[in-house]
Amino acid sequence: YFISLIESIFFPIPTDVFLFPYILAKKKNYIKIAINITIFSVLGGVIAYFLGYFLWNIISPTLSEYYPGFIFKLNNFTNQYLEVGIILIVIGGFSPFPYKITCLGSGIIGINIFIFIFFSLVSRFLRFFLVSFFLYKYGQKTQIMIGKYINFISFIFVAFFIVYLIYL
Template sequence: MLKRLYDWTLALAARETAEIWLAVIAFVESSVFLIPADVLFLPMALARPGRAYRFALVATAASVLGGIVGYMLGHYAFEAFAKPVLSFYGKLDAFNHLRQCTGEDTLMLLLVTSGLAHLPPIKIVTILAGVAEVSFLFFVVSSIVARGARFFALAWALRRWGGPIRDFIERRLGLLAAIVAGIVILLYIVIKYSGIAGSVTTC
């Protein structure tokens, strides 16, 4: 199912309504959809580099709005809606682990890393932020900064290097994610043992 969903999302890039679909995918990936908007954004920006920054703006705005919906679902409708969605995608165990073991300071850090590199998946962190009642202002600002940085950095890279950078991103995405994960772990250790934050984790 995942492969078919990926292929369907990728095929949307060739449609005249691709920009609308980009907004839709970026919106729903933040709370209910499995495939990241990057899958659609990359071929669109590569095919029309002159509109790369416009596509980045559309994706960022829609992703932030979708994140707000995910936050509200976690805050007001976790049992009725958010929990079944997480269970459907097999993400409920990961969510529960984060919920039990993540302090507010670490959750704020994860809001940034999920927006930058989908670590952890955006939908998990946005819903968890609502459940944990993280500052809504911080949530919105961090979403704009992190998700905007991701899409605009991709737009800049595709405009500058074109096809080769797309191939690199697609082939080395796992490596890039591992590097980001390493940075996150390092930050976690620094925060936990330096006394910068009083409560990083409850586990």
């Protein structure tokens, strides 16, 4: 579970690499494993969020001093990010896009921490539960299928989520 925590902060190898053999070895516990990995992943995400938040507050005054117009550009970016922040959290939490970047970015921008945690929990659980369930149900074949179709599956999920938010 520790891997899922540090992967959300800095570890370059996705949790899935360790999840596959773990689920295959303990198939009956796939739901418990998915829940625990989700919790640790989101805890790591919260740490990354606060790292982004606090480090950015230290670094940004220096950047604005050396780069005129930086604050103006940052404010424009922040406004755009806040408009689609939930979508970006879900994309980062579910897709192959590195979740740690989503976490740091959310902290830098200052997305509401409760919104960040809620949508991180939802998207990370969906990702880890689906992978765990398919590994439980279909075994080793799932690893091949996920490797082949993960980008397509992620795209479909994100597209449905965006459509849902638009028509909400």
